[in-house]
Amino acid sequence: MENLNLILPEIFISLSIMFLLILGVFKNDSSKITFNLSLFAILITTIITFNETFSVTRETLFNESVVIDSMSSLMKIITLIGGFLVLVISSTYLKTFKIYNIEYPVLILSSILGMMVMISSNDLIVFYMGLELQSLALYVLATYNRDQLKSSEAGLKYFVLSALSSGLLLYGCSLVYGFSGSTNFDIISNQLNSEEYVLTFGIVFILVGLAFKISAVPFHMWAPDVYEGSPTTVTLFFTIVPKVAALTVFIRFLYVPFLNLIDQWQMIIVFLSIASMVFGAVAAIGQTNIKRLIAYSSIGHIGYTLAGLATASNEGIQSSIIYISIYVVMNLALFSCLLMLRRKDQYYENIDDLSGLSKNHPLLSLCLLLILFSLAGIPPLAGFFAKFYVFKAVLEQSMYFLAIVGLLSTVVAAFYYLRIIKIMYFDKEKDKYDNDHSLWLKFSLTVSTILILLYFIFPSQLIEVVSRINII
Amino acid sequence: MNFPILSSLILLPIVGALFLFFTKDKEGNNLTAKYVALFTTVVNFLISIYLWISFDQSTSSFQFVEDRTWIEGFINYKVGVDGISILFIILTTFITPLCIISVNNSVKNRLRDFLIAILIMESFMIGVFCALDLVVFYLFFEAGLIPMFLIIGIWGGARRVYSAFKFFLYTLLGSVLMLVAIISIYWITGTTDVVQLYEIGIDVKYQNLLWLAFFSSFAVKTPMWPVHTWLPDAHVEAPTAGSVLLAAILLKMAGYGFIRFSLGLFPVASEVFTPLIYTLSVIAIIFTSLIALMQEDMKKLIAYSSVAHMGFVTLGIFTLQQQGIEGSIIQMISHGLVSAALFLTVGVVYDRMHSRLISTYGGLVSVIPKYSILFMLFALASLGLPGTSGFIGEFLILMGAFKDNFLVAVIASIGVILGAAYMLWLYKRVVFGKLLNEDLKKILDLNRSEYFILSCLAAPILFFGFYPDPLINTIEVSVTDLINMHNTNIASK
Numbered sequence: 004m005e006n007l008n009l010i011l012p013e014i015f016i017s018l019s020i021m022f023l024l025i026l027g028v029f030k031n032d033s034s035k036i037t038f039n040l041s042l043f044a045i046l047i048t049t050i051i052t053f054n055e056t057f058s059v060t061r062e063t064l065f066n067e068s069v070v071i072d073s074m075s076s077l078m079k080i081i082t083l084i085g086g087f088l089v090l091v092i093s094s095t096y097l098k099t100f101k102i103y104n105i106e107y108p109v110l111i112l113s114s115i116l117g118m119m120v121m122i123s124s125n126d127l128i129v130f131y132m133g134l135e136l137q138s139l140a141l142y143v144l145a146t147y148n149r150d151q152l153k154s155s156e157a158g159l160k161y162f163v164l165s166a167l168s169s170g171l172l173l174y175g176c177s178l179v180y181g182f183s184g185s186t187n188f189d190i191i192s193n194q195l196n197s198e199e200y201v202l203t204f205g206i207v208f209i210l211v212g213l214a215f216k217i218s219a220v221p222f223h224m225w226a227p228d229v230y231e232g233s234p235t236t237v238t239l240f241f242t243i244v245p246k247v248a249a250l251t252v253f254i255r256f257l258y259v260p261f262l263n264l265i266d267q268w269q270m271i272i273v274f275l276s277i278a279s280m281v282f283g284a285v286a287a288i289g290q291t292n293i294k295r296l297i298a299y300s301s302i303g304h305i306g307y308t309l310a311g312l313a314t315a316s317n318e319g320i321q322s323s324i325i326y327i328s329i330y331v332v333m334n335l336a337l338f339s340c341l342l343m344l345r346r347k348d349q350y351y352e353n354i355d356d357l358s359g360l361s362k363n364h365p366l367l368s369l370c371l372l373l374i375l376f377s378l379a380g381i382p383p384l385a386g387f388f389a390k391f392y393v394f395k396a397v398l399e400q401s402m403y404f405l406a407i408v409g410l411l412s413t414v415v416a417a418f419y420y421l422r423i424i425k426i427m428y429f430d431k432e433k434d435k436y437d438n439d440h441s442l443w444l445k446f447s448l449t450v451s452t453i454l455i456l457l458y459f460i461f462p463s464q465l466i467e468v469v470s471r472i473n474i475i
Numbered sequence: 476m477n478f479p480i481l482s483s484l485i486l487l488p489i490v491g492a493l494f495l496f497f498t499k500d501k502e503g504n505n506l507t508a509k510y511v512a513l514f515t516t517v518v519n520f521l522i523s524i525y526l527w528i529s530f531d532q533s534t535s536s537f538q539f540v541e542d543r544t545w546i547e548g549f550i551n552y553k554v555g556v557d558g559i560s561i562l563f564i565i566l567t568t569f570i571t572p573l574c575i576i577s578v579n580n581s582v583k584n585r586l587r588d589f590l591i592a593i594l595i596m597e598s599f600m601i602g603v604f605c606a607l608d609l610v611v612f613y614l615f616f617e618a619g620l621i622p623m624f625l626i627i628g629i630w631g632g633a634r635r636v637y638s639a640f641k642f643f644l645y646t647l648l649g650s651v652l653m654l655v656a657i658i659s660i661y662w663i664t665g666t667t668d669v670v671q672l673y674e675i676g677i678d679v680k681y682q683n684l685l686w687l688a689f690f691s692s693f694a695v696k697t698p699m700w701p702v703h704t705w706l707p708d709a710h711v712e713a714p715t716a717g718s719v720l721l722a723a724i725l726l727k728m729a730g731y732g733f734i735r736f737s738l739g740l741f742p743v744a745s746e747v748f749t750p751l752i753y754t755l756s757v758i759a760i761i762f763t764s765l766i767a768l769m770q771e772d773m774k775k776l777i778a779y780s781s782v783a784h785m786g787f788v789t790l791g792i793f794t795l796q797q798q799g800i801e802g803s804i805i806q807m808i809s810h811g812l813v814s815a816a817l818f819l820t821v822g823v824v825y826d827r828m829h830s831r832l833i834s835t836y837g838g839l840v841s842v843i844p845k846y847s848i849l850f851m852l853f854a855l856a857s858l859g860l861p862g863t864s865g866f867i868g869e870f871l872i873l874m875g876a877f878k879d880n881f882l883v884a885v886i887a888s889i890g891v892i893l894g895a896a897y898m899l900w901l902y903k904r905v906v907f908g909k910l911l912n913e914d915l916k917k918i919l920d921l922n923r924s925e926y927f928i929l930s931c932l933a934a935p936i937l938f939f940g941f942y943p944d945p946l947i948n949t950i951e952v953s954v955t956d957l958i959n960m961h962n963t964n965i966a967s968k
Contacts, residue, residue, distance in 0.1 A: 410651035
């Protein structure tokens with residue numbers, strides 16, 4: 004008998020989704036209660052995940068097709084907390100656009116479920132199932148503001164391109180299956196050897212598909228349009244939660260089934276990393292829309308996480324996970340600021356709208372200042388440490404070129420972050436924005452900013468948690 | 476000594492800043508905020524004086540050391556002072572309260588935020604000078620960019636945005652290579668603790684590249700020719716207090732870094748690259764002195780003179796002679812005082828006339844005599860007249876240079892003449908001559924606070940000019956040991 008306790012979180016969240024759907028169908032005006040219940044469900048799932056799986060070193064279930072280890076439980080917790088905060092701060096935004104419906108929390112829950120399956124997958128088929136579940140939910144979320152042209156466009160674009168990448172991914176999976184005779188990661192790992200050149204195609208297809216999901220250059224084209232078009236809260240969801248899941252899968256693929264083929268994929272990852280870092284930094288300079296700018300900046304940040312993965316060491320994997328955790332906090336804080344730019348039921352998302360913010364909203368702009376400096380990687384803020392760990396791991400492997408290019412692109416990236424600060428602090432002020440933000444929005448901004456600011460006092464805690472993750 | 480005196484020096488300004496942060500900002504001249512900031516910095520100054528008094532001059536080992544685990548098994552928060560760093564800490568704590576008194580007229584809006592920025596800046600600067608771990612040093616070194624960027628950008632002049640960006644990006648670009656070097660040192664030796672690194676030493680084959688990486692950062696910050704171009708822009712656009720901090724303390728971080736890290740950690744590479752430093756320093760001295768001669772803007776002229784003076788400093792450090800290094804340290808301290816004073820004197824007339832152009836002025840001596848006398852003192856100190864602290868520094872540096880390389884010393888000496896030329900010419904055009912500008916007749920002489928600030932700066936300039944012993948005694952043992960360590964390192968390799 005399998006130990007079903009280990010997948011209790013997934014079971015619980017699936018049951019909650021079904022229950023919420025039934026509730027939504029049979030009860031009128033149930034959007035508020037669905038929202039609250041789904042928040043509750045996420046919270047309980049987080050607690051279950053923490054209780055049941057956090058201390059597990061490594062266990063497998065269902066003919067080793069599902070794996071529960073310290074990485075999967077940590078990443079699930081990050082995903083769940085991210086999902087919770089996104090959901091909790093979106094209500095005002097959704098009400099403003101009159102799209103405060105039951106589907107929103109249910110879709111978010113389903114995509115989280117998909118991601119949890121992805122994170123735990125140790126089998127090509129399980130992985131693909133999870134991926135499709137989360138992708139389908141995300142397509143709908145992108146078009147969620149369906150009366151707006153841009154939102155529909157974003158959803159359609161995302162759907163078409165993502166389907167293409169899923170196709171590539173599937174083709175890669177079938178090639179790998181063909182050569183190894185199994186869909187299980189561990190068996191694949193034992194079967195594969197670098198003699199087979201066609202196998203490299205399989206790996207490349209899978210990597211391309213995954214690179215698309217985390218929007219690494221050159222498979223990033225969808226990101227700016229989708230980020231700009233989607234409702235802001237959904238953009239926030241896009242920038243943090245799926246990235247965490249996709250990164251976990253990335254790590255899993257590279258270091259379990261393809262570990263022996265490191266010579267084949269290492270150069271690809273280094274290239275993806277350098278291209279993302281440089282492109283993310285350069286392309287963001289000309290942007291005028293904050294959401295587009297965040298899209299490019301997140302492309303750059305993914306480049307840094309990939310730099311950690313390229314090292315083929317446990318240090319590197321750990322540094323990537325630290326990076327993505329800090330990135331999640333920073334983006335959450337950044338979007339909380341963005342959601343506060345509201346004046347008379349209208350949201351502002353151009354960089355110029357920040358003009359002179361520091362005069363009217365000194366606290367908000369101070370938070371934004373810290374967040375932006377942190378994103379730029381200036382010490383002593385958390386963003387610096389994220390980069391520091393990554394480059395520490397990169398330099399351990401003597402990959403000097405990667406480190407130097409990466410650090411130089413932080414200088415370029417600093418330019419566009421500084422530009423926002425310049426607009427906030429040095430330019431003339433505009434009208435005031437509303438101050439009546441929801442408590443949760445204030446809460447998430449305060450907590451994440453404090454985490455960013457004071458991370459340097461207790462840097463060891465996060466490292467301690469992450470250092471339990473030993474994949475290789 | 477169990478009381479964490481250095482940490483309290485670093486933390487106190489931040490506490491003051493936090494306190495200010497929670498007070499209400501008032502429009503105009505916010506006296507409460509000013510008093511809070513002043514109180515904090517004066518207390519900090521007194522603590523640092525106590526530090527100097529209880530400092531043991533007879534040893535070169537680090538004192539008041541605090542060593543705490545920070546990131547388990549990787550970085551320790553380690554601070555401490557020796558004879559070289561203590562003077563810079565005192566310079567910092569001495570200049571900052573003067574800056575705060577001087578903000579009276581130059582900063583019109585958001586005074587509270589300005590003071591917060593200055594206080595945070597102070598704590599980062601002290602941190603730089605007492606950090607004994609490379610990562611901790613880097614953290615403070617880089618963190619200083621944030622407040623300085625805001626000081627230039629928010630309270631600066633017309634081209635403030637351009638200058639702030641230039642300052643930030645230049646310095647950041649230089650520093651990222653240093654970060655690569657610091658992490659590499661960790662992987663090569665297994666530690667980033669400076670004291671341990673002094674003992675272990677770094678393998679010769681890595682030294683050249685690492686030295687260059689550190690150099691890229693320090694050269695931008697010093698600033699050395701040809702990466703000095705951010706300095707005139709930043710100086711000209713920054714508000715007076717910002718220029719003072721920039722010239723008096725920020726530039727010294729790099730000179731300090733050269734002595735502490737480039738010489739201490741990479742002795743072989745330092746010998747290898749001495750010709751490079753000599754060339755760049757000599758070019759800086761001659762070339763920027765000539766540029767300074769041509770300036771129409773007073774602040775720009777002083778900014779270029781700073782580059783020239785820092786050229787002397789780098790020259791002195793890499794003579795690797797006792798006199799040269801001691802001279803460099805004294806020159807840095809002296810330049811800290813003199814350039815601060817010069818920027819403040821320019822600030823005084825700028826507040827009244829709102830012009831920095833030399834041509835606006837002329838004949839000031841007949842209307843504001845007190846000002847003219849103090850200005851003369853500072854101008855003479857800047858050109859290194861005997862009896863001022865500027866002389867001691869330059870003289871020792873040139874003495875060290877003559878021992879090491881005759882030609883370089885001769886060319887550098889020409890720089891002293893050029894320095895005299897541009898300073899005296901500036902003084903002549905501003906203070907003497909006919910009073911042509913009608914507006915100048917109504918100009919007021921120094922008010923009480925300005926008089927106080929400038930006298931505070933004049934006193935140590937004269938005192939150390941006649942009696943440099945307190946400075947030399949403090950640094951002597953540390954410098955001797957640094958050079959001995961250097962020589963044994965060179966001999967053993």
